[in-house]
Amino acid sequence: MEILQYDFMVRALIAALLVGLTAPAVGIYLVQRRMALMGDGIGHIALTGVAAGFFFNTSPVWTAVIVAALGGIIVELIRSSTRTSGDVALAMLFYGGIAGGVLLMGLADTSNVNLMSYLFGSLLTTSAEDLWVIGGLAMAVLAVTLGGRKMLFAICHDEEYAKVAGLPVRFLNLLLVVTAAVTVTVAMRVVGLLLVSALMVVPVAAASQLTRGFMATLALALTIGVLVSVGGAGGSFYLDTAPGATIVVTAIAVFLITGSLAAFAKAVRRWTPQ
Amino acid sequence: MESRQDEIVALDHARVTYERQPAIDDVNISIRRGEVVALLGANGSGKTTVIRSSLGLVDVDHGEARLFGTPLKRFHQWQRVGYVPQRLGAGSGVPATVTEVVASGRLTRKKLFNGRADRKAIAEALDAVGLADRAREPVSTLSGGQQQRVLIARALAGEPELLVLDEPTVGVDAASQQALAAALLDRIRTGITMLLVTHEMGVLAPLITRTITMHDGHVAYDGAPHGFEPGDLAGRADAHCERGDLEQPPPIDEHPHAPGVTANMWGEK
Ligand SMILES: Nc1ncnc2c1ncn2[C@@H]1O[C@H](COP(=O)(O)OP(=O)(O)OP(=O)(O)O)[C@@H](O)[C@H]1O
Numbered sequence: 072m073e074i075l076q077y078d079f080m081v082r083a084l085i086a087a088l089l090v091g092l093t094a095p096a097v098g099i100y101l102v103q104r105r106m107a108l109m110g111d112g113i114g115h116i117a118l119t120g121v122a123a124g125f126f127f128n129t130s131p132v133w134t135a136v137i138v139a140a141l142g143g144i145i146v147e148l149i150r151s152s153t154r155t156s157g158d159v160a161l162a163m164l165f166y167g168g169i170a171g172g173v174l175l176m177g178l179a180d181t182s183n184v185n186l187m188s189y190l191f192g193s194l195l196t197t198s199a200e201d202l203w204v205i206g207g208l209a210m211a212v213l214a215v216t217l218g219g220r221k222m223l224f225a226i227c228h229d230e231e232y233a234k235v236a237g238l239p240v241r242f243l244n245l246l247l248v249v250t251a252a253v254t255v256t257v258a259m260r261v262v263g264l265l266l267v268s269a270l271m272v273v274p275v276a277a278a279s280q281l282t283r284g285f286m287a288t289l290a291l292a293l294t295i296g297v298l299v300s301v302g303g304a305g306g307s308f309y310l311d312t313a314p315g316a317t318i319v320v321t322a323i324a325v326f327l328i329t330g331s332l333a334a335f336a337k338a339v340r341r342w343t344p345q
Numbered sequence: 346m347e348s349r350q351d352e353i354v355a356l357d358h359a360r361v362t363y364e365r366q367p368a369i370d371d372v373n374i375s376i377r378r379g380e381v382v383a384l385l386g387a388n389g390s391g392k393t394t395v396i397r398s399s400l401g402l403v404d405v406d407h408g409e410a411r412l413f414g415t416p417l418k419r420f421h422q423w424q425r426v427g428y429v430p431q432r433l434g435a436g437s438g439v440p441a442t443v444t445e446v447v448a449s450g451r452l453t454r455k456k457l458f459n460g461r462a463d464r465k466a467i468a469e470a471l472d473a474v475g476l477a478d479r480a481r482e483p484v485s486t487l488s489g490g491q492q493q494r495v496l497i498a499r500a501l502a503g504e505p506e507l508l509v510l511d512e513p514t515v516g517v518d519a520a521s522q523q524a525l526a527a528a529l530l531d532r533i534r535t536g537i538t539m540l541l542v543t544h545e546m547g548v549l550a551p552l553i554t555r556t557i558t559m560h561d562g563h564v565a566y567d568g569a570p571h572g573f574e575p576g577d578l579a580g581r582a583d584a585h586c587e588r589g590d591l592e593q594p595p596p597i598d599e600h601p602h603a604p605g606v607t608a609n610m611w612g613e614k
């Protein structure tokens with residue numbers, strides 16, 4: 072395969088694979104809790120973290136993880152301690168994240184090119200060192216989301232019941248948002264902060280058109296996530312398009328396909344004589 | 346003070362305030378092992394609040410709540426408690442099968458690798474609520490009453506010593522209520538303690554050993570259910586079920602005492 076002759080492309084495909092696995096693994100719990108936009112909010116606040124990295128002249132990945140995790144924790148605390156769904160807090164995160172990011176970027180005097188590479192991803196510049204960081208973080212995310220799947224399922228399904236079952240609900244909720252923040256920072260390299268959430272949500276939505284249970288949805292969502300990430304990244308090489316956008320468009324195409332399949336299957340069942 | 350040995354649920358001068366007015370105030374309740382207590386009262390009288398505060402889902406701002414003799418702050422043996430909430434919160438955005446939901450009832454059992462016992466308990470719980478044949482279906486395709494039965498199965502799957510149910514029979518049809526009563530009776534025979542909120546006792550009536558009526562955040566009545574002599578619980582329940590006596594009594598919103606009238610616990614003659 073021609074594509075595998077380029078080292079930068081091999082690194083890009085590995086990064087895409089890791090993100091394709093981790094994003095839906097976290098996203099499924101956010102979707103289950105009907106907080107699909109949480110990933111977006113964390114993505115926006117991560118921009119402030121990236122800018123803080125430039126401002127303080129340190130690695131933007133780590134400042135993004137820290138700021139995004141703090142933002143997520145604040146939204147979670149507001150959600151759990153008040154009776155609102157936390158969507159006003161989420162909105163603040165959206166606005167504050169972008170505004171704070173642009174402000175700090177200006178103060179740090181970085182170029183717009185730099186800003187764009189975080190907003191929309193820069194998959195092809197993934198270095199070997201980046202890959203180690205992404206790989207390590209991805210393993211941590213998978214350990215939490217797959218290892219803790221039964222408990223996370225229980226708290227996202229029915230939080231009150233989970234409390235009476237003796238689960239450490241508050242800890243698990245915070246663990247989930249911190250994991251989401253880590254995932255966002257892992258994925259920003261690949262699809263960019265503005266499209267991170269798409270990769271968390273769309274594979275899950277596509278999978279749940281065809282499945283009946285949670286664990287089946289999880290398995291299928293990870294499969295779809297990997298296929299669209301690797302497929303989209305590879306496709307962008309041949310089509311000469313932006314990898315992040317190509318991945319997301321591919322994911323939405325898969326969603327449309329599974330949606331039509333589900334509708335078709337339903338129609339067939341209806342017309343089949345009992 | 347009496348022994349706390351077999352005191353399962355206790356509220357001591359409990360007060361819960363959500364916003365301004367206390368939802369319950371100066372509530373004293375003590376439930377001992379093996380009792381089956383019906384919590385009655387009008388809408389908004391504080392039944393759910395009594396249950397939520399005795400399970401620690403809402404903090405008492407005065408007084409104390411205890412489970413199994415231990416103040417809630419120090420209580421950790423949640424595997425002894427099963428809970429059926431009044432209604433499920435925000436619906437799930439991802440499909441889940443009946444088995445998956447019932448399986449979360451096993452999470453109280455801390456042992457991680459106990460597959461066989463888990464599967465057995467889940468299957469028995471599904472049998473008890475008559476949903477064994479729907480085990481692999483997504484919960485969202487079940488009717489409201491069937492979903493309610495899934496929540497009951499989830500609580501039963503944990504094999505609790507104390508079962509707390511908030512209006513378990515709302516929307517559950519007569520036939521399923523009877524299956525449910527039979528299943529609960531089985532558990533009662535094994536010595537389970539039950540606290541259940543209900544508006545209509547229906548077929549559960551013969552299981553009840555004691556009623557507590559809430560009125561405006563206070564306990565208005567606490568004692569034997571009217572119309573039944575305490576005694577052979579199991580025999581009564583069986584007889585009742587065999588008669589197929591399924592009339593729905595009117596909801597009790599008032600004090601159940603009616604002096605000089607021989608009435609059953611619903612005030613019917
Ligand atoms: N989360 C809450 N926030 C504010 N007030 C509440 C809350 N929950 C209950 N209340 C108030 O507390 C009082 C008792 O409510 P509770 O839910 O305990 O009643 P209930 O007896 O269970 O009623 P129902 O039969 O309708 O279930 C009511 O006046 C209600 O308005």
Ligand SMILES: [Mg+2]
Pocket residue numbers: 392393394431511
């Ligand atoms: Mg209630």
